[in-house]
Amino acid sequence: MISHELFHTLHQLSRLLTNKLNEALKPLGLYSAQWAVIFTLKKRGSLTQTELCDYLFVEAPPMTRTIQRLVKQGYVKQVPGKDKREKHVQLTDEAINEYPRWVRVVNEVNQGLLNNFPEASQEELLKLQNSWLQQIL
Template sequence: MLYRPFENRLNVHLAEHQLYRAQWTILYYLANIGTATLVELSHYMSVEKPTVTRTIYRLEELGYVEHVPGKDKREKRMQLSEMGRHVYKDVRMTIDQFEQEILQGISEDEQNEAIRIMGEIQKNIAK
């Protein structure tokens, strides 16, 4: 009951930056974790590699991501471009404001407890 309304509102905010959720997820990963292969991104997003490939292709077209030379020539390693870092910062400000709106009235302790509980649920699902 939370997922769809959250996703819909998030997509409205992301649309202000001409992005979709999957694209934002990749930008977020690359900004916070660093370079990644398409396989690493597909595992992180829990989707098939062709899905990530299509999303990466679009982000490359927009100039937000670029290839990084890897150890193995077959490995497609990606990183944020300069433009991608700029877009990430802009979108991050929008997302931070959105998060503040939806967490209004919920204490920091309650937020931390919810994060802990969701982590436990995630572990149980992954078993």
């Protein structure tokens, strides 16, 4: 059945991409899960933990651990919201200063992975992924 092979291959590809990114970010003291949070906060601004979980499709316990690590590293801070239970997660000045270095490493990994993948195919894959996500969500 093609659906099983499709999803198996997507899962394997996702794991491979995560591993490659982790290898590249490790010398900088980050992992892909932390990068995902940093990138999202840079792109979308201050978010609650729930909003981060929803956007990144991550359960609350691993998100809590990731945020706690980033707080200890000095890359994010939690700011109280309107409600005492609600905390907004924001990038610190240190993270904003380090961001260009991190994004440079991530872009190098991405470019390396795409070296032999034609640009037209990249664009088509992006369109397919976006279309599929919109249908699922």
